[in-house]
Amino acid sequence: MAESDSKLKLLGTWASPYAIRVKIALKIKSLEYEYYEEKFSEGKSELLLKSNPVHKKIPVLIHGEKPICESLIIVQYIDETWSSCGHSILPSDPYERATARFWAAYLDEKWFPALKGIGMAQGEEARKAAMAPVEEGLVLLEEAFGKCSKGKPFFGGDQIGFLDIAFGSTLGWLKAVEKMNEIEIFSEAKTPALLKWADNFCSDAAVKDIMPETEKLVEFGKIIAAKMKAAAAAPPPK
Amino acid sequence: MAESDSKLKLLGTWASPYAIRVKIALKIKSLEYEYYEEKFSEGKSELLLKSNPVHKKIPVLIHGEKPICESLIIVQYIDETWSSCGHSILPSDPYERATARFWAAYLDEKWFPALKGIGMAQGEEARKAAMAPVEEGLVLLEEAFGKCSKGKPFFGGDQIGFLDIAFGSTLGWLKAVEKMNEIEIFSEAKTPALLKWADNFCSDAAVKDIMPETEKLVEFGKIIAAKMKAAAAAPPPK
Numbered sequence: 001m002a003e004s005d006s007k008l009k010l011l012g013t014w015a016s017p018y019a020i021r022v023k024i025a026l027k028i029k030s031l032e033y034e035y036y037e038e039k040f041s042e043g044k045s046e047l048l049l050k051s052n053p054v055h056k057k058i059p060v061l062i063h064g065e066k067p068i069c070e071s072l073i074i075v076q077y078i079d080e081t082w083s084s085c086g087h088s089i090l091p092s093d094p095y096e097r098a099t100a101r102f103w104a105a106y107l108d109e110k111w112f113p114a115l116k117g118i119g120m121a122q123g124e125e126a127r128k129a130a131m132a133p134v135e136e137g138l139v140l141l142e143e144a145f146g147k148c149s150k151g152k153p154f155f156g157g158d159q160i161g162f163l164d165i166a167f168g169s170t171l172g173w174l175k176a177v178e179k180m181n182e183i184e185i186f187s188e189a190k191t192p193a194l195l196k197w198a199d200n201f202c203s204d205a206a207v208k209d210i211m212p213e214t215e216k217l218v219e220f221g222k223i224i225a226a227k228m229k230a231a232a233a234a235p236p237p238k
Numbered sequence: 239m240a241e242s243d244s245k246l247k248l249l250g251t252w253a254s255p256y257a258i259r260v261k262i263a264l265k266i267k268s269l270e271y272e273y274y275e276e277k278f279s280e281g282k283s284e285l286l287l288k289s290n291p292v293h294k295k296i297p298v299l300i301h302g303e304k305p306i307c308e309s310l311i312i313v314q315y316i317d318e319t320w321s322s323c324g325h326s327i328l329p330s331d332p333y334e335r336a337t338a339r340f341w342a343a344y345l346d347e348k349w350f351p352a353l354k355g356i357g358m359a360q361g362e363e364a365r366k367a368a369m370a371p372v373e374e375g376l377v378l379l380e381e382a383f384g385k386c387s388k389g390k391p392f393f394g395g396d397q398i399g400f401l402d403i404a405f406g407s408t409l410g411w412l413k414a415v416e417k418m419n420e421i422e423i424f425s426e427a428k429t430p431a432l433l434k435w436a437d438n439f440c441s442d443a444a445v446k447d448i449m450p451e452t453e454k455l456v457e458f459g460k461i462i463a464a465k466m467k468a469a470a471a472a473p474p475p476k
Binding site: 054063066068069070073074076077080081094095097098101102105106140 | 304336340
């Protein structure tokens with residue numbers, strides 16, 4: 001049996017943008033897989049702890065007996081292992097590939113943590129302060145979209161690529177944060193290109209059945225926020 | 239002129255492990271380049287601010303007119319652009335590639351910050367506490383070496399590969415931290431494989447003229463430590 005035919009298992013949680021990245025990549029390559037939903041209310045599964053002993057985090061893709069961890073590394077692994085299935089996820093040009101990797105790293109290191117900051121901000125003043133780095137980032141990302149897409153619908157050109165997956169995976173949460181905080185993150189006035197891109201991305205065949213519903217994320221977001229509030233109000237342990 | 243023949247410029251600082259990564263990759267591929275040493279005492283150069291406006295950090299490789307930022311992304315770019323020069327830096331097998339990327343990310347996100355923590359610790363107790371995550375990481379890395387190298391001298395096998403560069407780039411600072419704090423980080427008792435690997439790495443033709451002298455790093459480390467101490471002792475701004 002060829003390596004690329006071995007059975008695939010994916011460990012994820014339904015609301016995780018990082019797991020969504022892997023699901024989209026698997027869909028682009030038309031790969032079948034067994035999906036294991038981690039239920040953190042029940043503690044981390046044995047399979048997760050065994051497969052990712054270093055970080056103990058989803059997503060993990062298990063290919064045959066081999067676990068692969070970290071969402072962007074998994075997406076690259078899928079693209080490289082099934083290079084002849086579906087379309088290429090990484091650009092073929094090394095400079096475009098470096099650019100896509102650069103912005104994907106920027107999103108994970110800077111922009112997503114800033115977006116999470118809005119969700120965690122308590123009060124109007126704190127929320128305004130939390131919005132600032134998100135908006136600064138959007139100026140850069142709107143400009144990056146122009147350069148990468150070259151007038152086409154996606155960062156990757158005519159089809160969803162690496163940076164589309166890296167950024168687009170978070171659009172469900174972005175909409176949920178907008179709704180929960182009654183704010184506009186993407187707008188016609190400030191991010192017209194990203195607004196259109198988000199529509200294209202979410203309605204794409206590789207994405208539309210995977211992206212969680214905004215309402216469901218809002219409900220989940222409220223539960224997380226309530227837990228955080230309770231934890232902040234609790235007396236410190238003696 | 240072919241893309242791969244365009245002129246190369248590297249922006250770095252002599253003591254930066256991240257710049258060292260790029261220098262080693264360029265050496266493996268036998269590529270000529272103009273080197274620009276950033277002197278932070280003079281403020282960041284115009285060329286740096288223009289080439290990496292997002293992070294404003296070295297290293298930056300400028301290929302023709304195109305800037306590439308972030309050390310591990312640059313190393314991959316070099317390997318992909320000059321794939322026929324020297325030996326391959328990334329493993330050819332997608333799973334081995336994913337494994338090398340996983341450990342390289344682990345080093346940058348977890349282990350190097352922990353190593354820096356030793357340098358910044360004030361007093362015996364703080365230093366002991368700072369050693370704990372470094373030692374935990376070494377257990378993982380010693381084991382990873384066994385799996386990746388398969389009995390050969392490097393993580394990459396017979397030749398220096400991606401993970402060797404990612405990890406090895408910091409060996410100068412590791413030795414400086416050992417010397418400045420009178421501690422042993424790599425040891426025959428706990429990390430026999432990594433100890434031997436470090437010797438192989440530092441004496442390799444692609445590395446030996448690039449790695450800064452430990453004494454010079456110790457001197458530089460003392461200046462940084464003194465500045466940090468002075469900053470911590472200064473009254474807060476009014």
